[in-house]
Amino acid sequence: MSTAATMERQAVVQVAAARFVTIDLASGMSGLTEKAIRRMIEDGVWAEGKHYRRRHGRVFIDMREYELWVEKGMA
Numbered sequence: 365m366s367t368a369a370t371m372e373r374q375a376v377v378q379v380a381a382a383r384f385v386t387i388d389l390a391s392g393m394s395g396l397t398e399k400a401i402r403r404m405i406e407d408g409v410w411a412e413g414k415h416y417r418r419r420h421g422r423v424f425i426d427m428r429e430y431e432l433w434v435e436k437g438m439a
Contacts, residue, residue, distance in 0.1 A: 383428055384417065390425035401425065 381393070391398045404410045405423065412418065415429045 381427065384424040384426055387423055387425060390427065390430065393427065394430060 385393065387398050387401050390396070390401060394401075405412075405416060410416055410429075410433070414426070415433065416423050416425050418424075
């Protein structure tokens, strides 16, 4: 195979979504605003340890639990 043909091939990179993401990333992934996510946390709609976790002063949303929350309509 020629060098030109080799250069034409491009690598395909697949990235798996992380289970726990920051509020800003969860907002982009879910379509909810950051304010809406923070409000659900403040109002107790989402439970700490289930829907989100706090680490190093940041909040991480559990996207698996978010999907279940949407699917089942449960808090």
